[in-house]
Amino acid sequence: MPETTSGGMRISYDDAGTGEPALLFLPGWCGSRRVFTPLATQCAAQRRTLVLDWRGHGQSETPNGDFGASALVDDALAVIAASGAKRVVPVALSHAGWVAIELHRRLGSQVGKLVLLDWILFAAPPPFLEALQALQDSMRWQQTREQLFAMWIGGLAIPELSYYVREDMGSYGFDMWSRAGREISAAYAQATSPLHALATLKPPVSVLHLYAQPDSPDYLAAQQAFSAEQPWFQVRTMPARSHFPMLEAPNEMAAAIEEFISASP
Template sequence: MPTVQINNHPIAYLEFGDPEADTIILLSGWAQDNRLFKNLSPLLAETFHVLVPDYRGHDANETVHGDFGTEELIDDIAAFIELKAPKNPMLVSTSHGCWVNIGLCERLGYERTILIDWLMQPHPGFIKQLEDGQDPERYKQGRDSFFNEWEATTDNVDVINHMKKEMAWFSGPMWMRACREILKAYTKYGSPLKRMEGLKKQPELIHIYSQPLSAEYRKFQEDYSAGHPWFRPVHIPGQTHFPTLENPTAVAKAIVEFRRG
């Protein structure tokens, strides 16, 4: 993979499609990398110039010079954008990479963005998983509780491999850091929706998701959208937390339609 040095860290990235086309930047969650988008990137490359950077510490050697958090990831991706895609790219983020996405929208003044499967309503069980995930003695228990919950709904080989091999590759310190930063964000803002409401200007956005599967969660988002027209939920068929792997065609279709307005 090509690599650039940003803020004293190697930032590996993949690039697809026509460099003259509109640019889309794909951002994963914590303890994930470009492989989350292996099924989606080729589909988007038919229309867009696609860049897929890995976060600092998420390279093949897990290179880390000191501790870091969400703000440092925002710094890094902002510098990456200036270097590789200065002409107003569209951000597409998944899971808790969406905290990075919204931070970039706030800093860079982006008016439109795309979120994929971001938990809009935290619940006590989720908070307990994040608390366990920060404990050196219990982080594997917290991590595996996520994996078991996600695996229970699917037999999709790509999804299972991503959890059990690709995500599980990351070390304990990275998992503990991830849980710390995610819990910090929910503690500070309460929810992603509250975070976005606090922006001076909310970007127009879509939230592409498959689960949670409850009708109540879908209605919650639809009701919120009715009162906040800048937020538009897009429910697609699927059973898992990983729609970019499970249903990339539907994800790509939603992205293309949104980008074209």
């Protein structure tokens, strides 16, 4: 598998398929690129796919000291440069969407569209912000992480989901989970919400949000109302029972992404 360096750190990534714009898969905090294996395999049949592990995650090198979201942006930029891709579309899981937005700010038309997966697009609800704070508390982080895991798995008998959450995400300790809580909190505090951050981009960038949960008519209606006012934004629900539709419905998700990428701007 190919590797590059970012800030002196070895960054591991996968490179499969052909055709541009290439899809650049960005995992969330405290999780490896394994979460994208089924989806990236499907997408690689249509176009080039790049799937990275952030520093400190998966098969990439772990720094000795602290780092933040700006370092993740550097990691993504390093992979883009090493790949030689002229045009890329980030496919960002959850709060990796903040990195995707920054990539567009940095690279402009080289990042002509964004695909966001299962993200809290409106202002973060108080219970979520409280959980982010608890993750930064050495006395409360494990209980909070367990509550998140229980919510994400939700009694679902999906082996791939259970393994990814319990074994992959569960392999990261307090340093990484507290870092995630800190960086995600800071992003919402600075930008108010992802939709607000996206609405400030001039000119606007085409965005597709794909998600399965929460299965709430109100949540979908709010996004559809935003789309009616901001035609650069699209939303589609996926047939999945968890917050990880890329593990449950990779075929449907790959088809939705390809339709979005292939459409005219």
